[in-house]
Amino acid sequence: MIRDYTLESTTDSIPQVGQAAKSAFANRAPIVNDFSITVATKNGSGSQTSNAVLLRALFKMGIPVSGKNIFPSNIQGRPTWYTIRLSKDGYIARRETTEIMIVLNPETALEDHQNTAPGGVFMYADDITLPARRSDLHYYPIPVKELARTYEADPKLRTYVANMVYVGAIAQLLGIDLNEIEAALKFHFKGKTKPVESNMQVVRAAAAWAAEHLVKTDPYHVVRMDKTRGLIMIDGNTAAALGAIYGGVSFVAWYPITPATSLADALNEYLPKLRIDPETGAPTYAVIQAEDELAALGMVLGAGWAGARAMTSTSGPGISLMAEFTGLGYFAEIPAVIWDIQRVGPATGLPTRVSQGDIIAVYWLGHGDTKHPVLLPGSVYECFEFGWRAFDLAERLQTPIFVLSDLDLGMNQWMSRPFDYPEEPMDRGKVLTAEQVNATKGFARYKDVDGDGIGWRTLPGTDSPFAAYFTRGSGHNERALLSERPEDWENNMDRLARKFETARKLMPRPVIELTDGAEVGIIGFGSTDPAIQEARAMLAARGIPTSYLRLRALPMNDDVTMFLAGHQRIYVVEMNSDAQLCQLVRLHSPKDATKVRPANHSDGLPLTADWVYQEILYQETRY
Amino acid sequence: MITNGTLTDNGTAAKPTFPAKPGVNIIGLTKSDYKGLESTLCNGCGHDSISSQIITACYELGLKPERIVKFSGIGCSSKSPAYFLSRSFGFNALHGRMPSVAQGALMANHTLLGLGVSGDGDTGSIGLGQFMHLIRRNLRMVYIIENNGVYGLTKGQFSATADIGQELKYAGRNEFPPIDLCRAAIIADCGFVARSFAGDPKQVIALLKAAFSHRGTAVIDIISPCVTFNNRDDSTKSYSWGRAHDERVNDFGFVMSQEEIIVDYAEGETKEVELFDGSKIVLKKLDSSHDPTDKQAALRLLTKAHDEQLFVTGLLYINGDRPNLAETYGLVKPLASYQQDKLRPSRESLQKIMAGMF
Numbered sequence: 001m002i003r004d005y006t007l008e009s010t011t012d013s014i015p016q017v018g019q020a021a022k023s024a025f026a027n028r029a030p031i032v033n034d035f036s037i038t039v040a041t042k043n044g045s046g047s048q049t050s051n052a053v054l055l056r057a058l059f060k061m062g063i064p065v066s067g068k069n070i071f072p073s074n075i076q077g078r079p080t081w082y083t084i085r086l087s088k089d090g091y092i093a094r095r096e097t098t099e100i101m102i103v104l105n106p107e108t109a110l111e112d113h114q115n116t117a118p119g120g121v122f123m124y125a126d127d128i129t130l131p132a133r134r135s136d137l138h139y140y141p142i143p144v145k146e147l148a149r150t151y152e153a154d155p156k157l158r159t160y161v162a163n164m165v166y167v168g169a170i171a172q173l174l175g176i177d178l179n180e181i182e183a184a185l186k187f188h189f190k191g192k193t194k195p196v197e198s199n200m201q202v203v204r205a206a207a208a209w210a211a212e213h214l215v216k217t218d219p220y221h222v223v224r225m226d227k228t229r230g231l232i233m234i235d236g237n238t239a240a241a242l243g244a245i246y247g248g249v250s251f252v253a254w255y256p257i258t259p260a261t262s263l264a265d266a267l268n269e270y271l272p273k274l275r276i277d278p279e280t281g282a283p284t285y286a287v288i289q290a291e292d293e294l295a296a297l298g299m300v301l302g303a304g305w306a307g308a309r310a311m312t313s314t315s316g317p318g319i320s321l322m323a324e325f326t327g328l329g330y331f332a333e334i335p336a337v338i339w340d341i342q343r344v345g346p347a348t349g350l351p352t353r354v355s356q357g358d359i360i361a362v363y364w365l366g367h368g369d370t371k372h373p374v375l376l377p378g379s380v381y382e383c384f385e386f387g388w389r390a391f392d393l394a395e396r397l398q399t400p401i402f403v404l405s406d407l408d409l410g411m412n413q414w415m416s417r418p419f420d421y422p423e424e425p426m427d428r429g430k431v432l433t434a435e436q437v438n439a440t441k442g443f444a445r446y447k448d449v450d451g452d453g454i455g456w457r458t459l460p461g462t463d464s465p466f467a468a469y470f471t472r473g474s475g476h477n478e479r480a481l482l483s484e485r486p487e488d489w490e491n492n493m494d495r496l497a498r499k500f501e502t503a504r505k506l507m508p509r510p511v512i513e514l515t516d517g518a519e520v521g522i523i524g525f526g527s528t529d530p531a532i533q534e535a536r537a538m539l540a541a542r543g544i545p546t547s548y549l550r551l552r553a554l555p556m557n558d559d560v561t562m563f564l565a566g567h568q569r570i571y572v573v574e575m576n577s578d579a580q581l582c583q584l585v586r587l588h589s590p591k592d593a594t595k596v597r598p599a600n601h602s603d604g605l606p607l608t609a610d611w612v613y614q615e616i617l618y619q620e621t622r623y
Numbered sequence: 624m625i626t627n628g629t630l631t632d633n634g635t636a637a638k639p640t641f642p643a644k645p646g647v648n649i650i651g652l653t654k655s656d657y658k659g660l661e662s663t664l665c666n667g668c669g670h671d672s673i674s675s676q677i678i679t680a681c682y683e684l685g686l687k688p689e690r691i692v693k694f695s696g697i698g699c700s701s702k703s704p705a706y707f708l709s710r711s712f713g714f715n716a717l718h719g720r721m722p723s724v725a726q727g728a729l730m731a732n733h734t735l736l737g738l739g740v741s742g743d744g745d746t747g748s749i750g751l752g753q754f755m756h757l758i759r760r761n762l763r764m765v766y767i768i769e770n771n772g773v774y775g776l777t778k779g780q781f782s783a784t785a786d787i788g789q790e791l792k793y794a795g796r797n798e799f800p801p802i803d804l805c806r807a808a809i810i811a812d813c814g815f816v817a818r819s820f821a822g823d824p825k826q827v828i829a830l831l832k833a834a835f836s837h838r839g840t841a842v843i844d845i846i847s848p849c850v851t852f853n854n855r856d857d858s859t860k861s862y863s864w865g866r867a868h869d870e871r872v873n874d875f876g877f878v879m880s881q882e883e884i885i886v887d888y889a890e891g892e893t894k895e896v897e898l899f900d901g902s903k904i905v906l907k908k909l910d911s912s913h914d915p916t917d918k919q920a921a922l923r924l925l926t927k928a929h930d931e932q933l934f935v936t937g938l939l940y941i942n943g944d945r946p947n948l949a950e951t952y953g954l955v956k957p958l959a960s961y962q963q964d965k966l967r968p969s970r971e972s973l974q975k976i977m978a979g980m981f
């Protein structure tokens with residue numbers, strides 16, 4: 001690729017690892033905290049634990065890290081890769097190159113061998129037979145099975161234990177602190193001592209074996225830093241669930257689907273701990289696993305209509321099933337929060353891979369004239385923040401609100417500053433009490449009393465003979481009565497358009513970084529943020545300064561218009577095949593459409609900085 | 624809870640005041656307080672007759688309209704909730720999707736009484752899945768199917784409850800056997816399954832009253848003739864056929880929780896069944912001697928009726944053992960009633976979680 005980040009030396013002191021290295025590579029400059037480790041295993045073998053532990057141990061050593069799980073749509077036995085990037089400079093996007101390859105899966109050994117970066121490390125289970133060795137790699141065969149057999153009598157558990165063998169060996173080779181591995185195991189097993197001890201035993205043994213038998217010839221080192229102090233590490237779906245809980249979610253209906261399932265799992269984990277009414281001992285929530293996504297959204301709309309803070313979470317196929325109900329929610333004006341953790345479609349597509357392919361689908365979901373506010377979290381921090389904000393917006397705007405996350409953001413671990421407690425009081429929107437209804441002469445559910453397009457609503461159970469209205473998806477007038485009169489229809493649609501303008505003002509504004517004199521602007525959203533940030537640094541180094549607008553919601557506002565006006569060429573970076581956001585940006589400001597260029601890519605993997613850099617460089621130099 | 628037909632929020636029984644003044648019920652409302660908008664259905668449509676019986680049942684029970692929530696799907700039948708109980712909230716959902724909306728709404732406020740009206744197309748075709756799952760979860764609500772064997776609103780196509788071999792002018796010949804929604808309900812473990820006929824107001828009212836007192840989902844499949852598309856004498860969904868073939872398996876009186884049992888049945892002929900809220904029904908066994916507490920008997924009866932095209936009506940199966948959805952979830956106060964103080968956990972709790980995420 002264009003720039004080799006790994007070949008920078010550092011002045012940090014390098015601890016001695018294993019035996020003194022005496023090889024042809026020995027006098028190469030050390031590479032510290034700036035490389036990627038990829039572990040190739042089979043899914044269902046327990047490598048998730050060891051990978052998570054490795055990642056967290058590095059994080060606890062103060063080194064900026066990110067972890068990307070590239071897994072198959074399968075339960076057991078198919079190839080899985082897990083890549084950890086260490087970046088002393090704090091770049092956390094996925095990288096295309098891997099310097100340290102750890103291979104436990106014979107099936108992929110050949111391609112993994114080819115894919116290891118020149119000068120890299122190839123650590124592998126010693127029962128894997130390799131073709132001719134490459135002269136530019138450092139080889140470390142590990143007797144994984146033998147070590148596993150020594151430390152785990154139960155053959156069924158041996159594959160799990162085998163994973164801890166590579167953790168110990170690589171820790172020894174790179175200089176990862178075993179105490180931090182133990183701390184990470186404690187985190188993983190939530191303090192349960194037994195599994196921590198049995199895993200640690202294997203890790204220590206493997207480290208001891210490596211210290212005794214491996215001669216370190218490679219230049220890669222892990223050295224403690226101080227760049228993660230005060231940070232947390234969490235996945236976006238857990239962050240979203242916590243956000244929802246602190247946003248007062250009281251009703252959840254969902255249907256299992258990767259990669260959204262772990263959001264509901266996190267709700268089920270934390271709700272019982274956080275949301276029991278101390279007065280009665282009863283839960284202040286209900287979580288229903290529905291029979292399908294269609295029913296899930298039906299339940300959510302019923303609950304939102306009746307006054308609960310209701311949400312669902314799903315992914316593309318579920319979004320398709322929710323289309324009719326979303327239209328009803330829009331037209332009957334019912335608060336609801338719908339999380340879409342995007343995977344790759346159409347159809348079943350690549351269910352365990354990432355894309356941003358639903359943005360147009362959710363923005364206009366439903367038949368007839370429908371449009372919906374969409375929140376676009378770009379970090380786990382925003383997954384939490386938008387998790388609670390979504391309910392305020394839904395109840396204020398009385399409409400379904402989408403929150404568009406994705407598999408990478410949702411399921412992978414990300415560093416973040418700790419989440420801030422919501423300081424704003426909950427906005428429960430315009431709801432009339434019985435007394436207010438009695439005082440209002442002629443309550444009219446869909447009347448624009450305040451000029452913002454939002455009517456006042458009443459909740460079922462309101463104890464007034466004037467409170468009730470009949471909620472329906474068919475044409476209605478201000479008093480919620482069935483009407484097929486052309487002017488009633490048009491007035492209602494005009495009011496809904498006014499309401500959408502109110503939404504435009506209430507949605508979170510984009511985050512904009514302007515660079516003096518930059519002709520090039522970049523627009524992006526969601527999980528591509530780290531790749532874009534890093535690519536901007538690379539472009540700047542090549543003499544192409546850029547400004548950046550990270551969109552955080554639809555509909556777009558004037559900030560976008562001004563950003564377009566202020567730049568000559570605007571690249572819309574996104575992970576889908578049809579350049580969907582690019583199309584939306586052009587529609588938002590048609591007069592700027594010719595300046596707006598697609599920079600879209602979708603192969604199921606998180607976007608890399610290299611790709612963004614190359615793509616923009618190519619278009620910049622070609623046109 | 625319903626006590627003596629009166630709803631109270633906390634479940635404590637209001638002292639009944641019998642007898643009520645003439646022209647008003649026990650909560651002091653007149654019958655017109657239970658009325659709805661004027662119907663727009665065809666003259667003579669069975670659905671209108673059922674709307675009237677709903678009004679009468681709710682009036683006589685003394686249910687407070689503000690405590691009832693109406694639900695429906697899409698169809699002529701599903702339009703009808705606009706024609707009764709104007710003082711009750713209503714939600715006209717999507718075609719076949721009333722159950723999910725009702726589950727959400729009645730979980731958000733489980734102290735309200737749900738009253739759903741659906742059609743045979745709405746329930747038996749597009750909504751069969753949600754129907755079964757609603758019953759399986761046992762949401763407390765009355766679920767009425769206004770069954771006319773056709774799609775009224777889309778002008779006369781066969782529905783899934785039409786008889787095999789039936790011929791209609793527009794739709795031609797139906798080649799498939801009907802789905803018996805009562806049998807389906809029992810199979811999904813419904814604890815209250817009844818069949819009735821829109822031409823038998825007395826039975827419809829009695830069943831409705833008992834259904835409101837049931838612990839979970841109460842299904843009443845009411846044959847409700849479509850005078851426009853399916854009322855030929857040879858149709859099993861017609862008025863004349865219903866009148867000629869209605870075989871009641873039982874008669875019963877409904878007794879509110881604190882009312883004295885005064886039913887004019889001779890001793891030895893009756894069986895009492897206590898309902899969820901303390902009300903009782905006193906069943907009078909008829910010739911068929913069907914025992915509605917016997918599930919196998921109910922299935923046998925319905926299977927025979929299905930195979931021989933018999934029109935059996937009455938309370939077919941009753942069992943209040945299974946907890947309803949709100950009970951299963953341990954709900955106490957309505958979820959919708961919680962405000963920020965109960966909905967947003969403390970600042971300290973978040974700090975603790977954050978501290979644990981390093």
Ligand SMILES: Cc1ncc(C[n+]2csc(CCOP(=O)(O)OP(=O)(O)O)c2C)c(N)n1
Pocket residue numbers: 697698699700701718741742743744745746769771773774775776777782
């Ligand atoms: C998704 C969807 N598909 C089709 C329709 C059209 N549609 C409206 S009512 C109806 C059938 C209603 O039949 P039934 O439930 O038996 O009610 P009836 O009119 O007979 O009372 C159909 C197919 C619709 N509203 N929505």
Ligand code: SF4
Pocket residue numbers: 663664665667668669670699700771775776848849850851852
């Ligand atoms: S078409 Fe049939 S079901 Fe519809 S209103 Fe007329 S009679 Fe009733």
Ligand SMILES: [Mg+2]
Pocket residue numbers: 698742743744769770771772773774775782
């Ligand atoms: Mg019908």
